[in-house]
Amino acid sequence: MSLEEFHRLPFKPAWKQEYINGCLIESPRWVIVHATIPVSPRPFKSPVPLRPAKAGDEQALLPSFRAAFKDVFEFCDNTQKQFSQSARQSLHHFFHGPFHLALPASRVAIGRPGTLEAGRPIGAALVLAQEEGWALLDMIFVKPTWHRRGLATALAAAALTALHEQGGYRTLVSRYHLGNEPSRAWHHNFGFADEPDLRLAQLHLRAAIHELRRLRESGQLTSQENRRLNRERARWQKEADRLEALVKAGREDEADPWRKWRRKPRDDEMIVLKKPAVPQQKDV
Numbered sequence: 382m383s384l385e386e387f388h389r390l391p392f393k394p395a396w397k398q399e400y401i402n403g404c405l406i407e408s409p410r411w412v413i414v415h416a417t418i419p420v421s422p423r424p425f426k427s428p429v430p431l432r433p434a435k436a437g438d439e440q441a442l443l444p445s446f447r448a449a450f451k452d453v454f455e456f457c458d459n460t461q462k463q464f465s466q467s468a469r470q471s472l473h474h475f476f477h478g479p480f481h482l483a484l485p486a487s488r489v490a491i492g493r494p495g496t497l498e499a500g501r502p503i504g505a506a507l508v509l510a511q512e513e514g515w516a517l518l519d520m521i522f523v524k525p526t527w528h529r530r531g532l533a534t535a536l537a538a539a540a541l542t543a544l545h546e547q548g549g550y551r552t553l554v555s556r557y558h559l560g561n562e563p564s565r566a567w568h569h570n571f572g573f574a575d576e577p578d579l580r581l582a583q584l585h586l587r588a589a590i591h592e593l594r595r596l597r598e599s600g601q602l603t604s605q606e607n608r609r610l611n612r613e614r615a616r617w618q619k620e621a622d623r624l625e626a627l628v629k630a631g632r633e634d635e636a637d638p639w640r641k642w643r644r645k646p647r648d649d650e651m652i653v654l655k656k657p658a659v660p661q662q663k664d665v
């Protein structure tokens with residue numbers, strides 16, 4: 382591929398595109414979108430029974446986690462071994478992470494009695510306690526055979542309702558990968574709103590500018606597309622300017638959701654940051 386051809390490729394915000402030795406190298410770009418929803422009761426109708434998550438679910442959820450995430454963006458560059466390890470670690474982290482609390486509002490969907498899946502988990506919405514006032518939807522997943530039947534919606538609605546009943550939480554925060562289109566569509570459909578994010582606004586602005594230039598130079602820019610992309614460019618320019626002004630005013634948290642929705646370590650957690658007394662392998 383020539384350099385000119387490379388410059389004329391469509392810009393994909395979720396992918397890093399590099400030109401190395403005449404080749405296009407694409408790798409996933411790790412852009413996480415934070416989305417929030419107020420905690421309030423939500424009526425729901427589930428196609429299968431739901432129950433609160435329990436400690437033994439760490440193992441029981443592995444098959445449905447593997448099936449659900451097998452072809453998902455965030456694991457697309459994993460080897461089979463890495464993926465298996467990530468699946469185990471993600472569930473272990475939720476159930477036994479040393480610095481957070483798995484909330485009883487977490488819900489697991491169970492196969493219907495009389496079917497091959499009877500009693501087995503087929504999906505879950507797993508919620509972690511974070512700061513006072515907000516909780517994190519750490520994971521939501523459904524086995525592919527159950528997709529588009531309202532199961533993730535029922536799981537999240539049940540978790541949201543239980544969180545409301547538990548009290549003390551105003552906001553449920555979730556994070557999804559920009560490249561995970563089904564997750565993005567699901568979050569928006571459920572009612573999650575993306576949080577303001579300067580980095581994301583700059584990325585969308587770059588995409589609009591790139592597409593305008595690319596289509597103009599290749600003679601493919603229709604007047605309809607021109608209007609749409611100019612609207613996109615103006616929208617993201619305005620948002621980037623607004624968020625940059627907040628950063629300059631010392632209000633970084635409002636422009637960076639990683640800062641706004643971070644869990645502050647408790648005093649007794651600081652011990653893990655201390656240098657180990659015994660030298661590690663690489664220090665010897």
Ligand SMILES: CC(C)(COP(=O)(O)OP(=O)(O)OC[C@H]1O[C@@H](n2cnc3c(N)ncnc32)[C@H](O)[C@@H]1OP(=O)(O)O)[C@@H](O)C(=O)NCCC(=O)NCCS
Nearest residue numbers: 521522523528529530531532533534557563564566567570
């Ligand atoms: C994202 C996920 C949890 C959705 O589960 P689900 O049970 O199929 O979702 P629901 O049936 O409740 O979907 C409700 C609505 O969300 C939207 N939606 C869900 N999946 C979608 C998809 N693949 N493409 C477009 N929109 C989608 C639709 O608006 C859908 O309503 P509709 O089916 O009437 O059009 C599921 O695809 C999944 O497990 N994915 C793999 C794991 C994952 O990526 N989890 C999220 C990590 S942050």
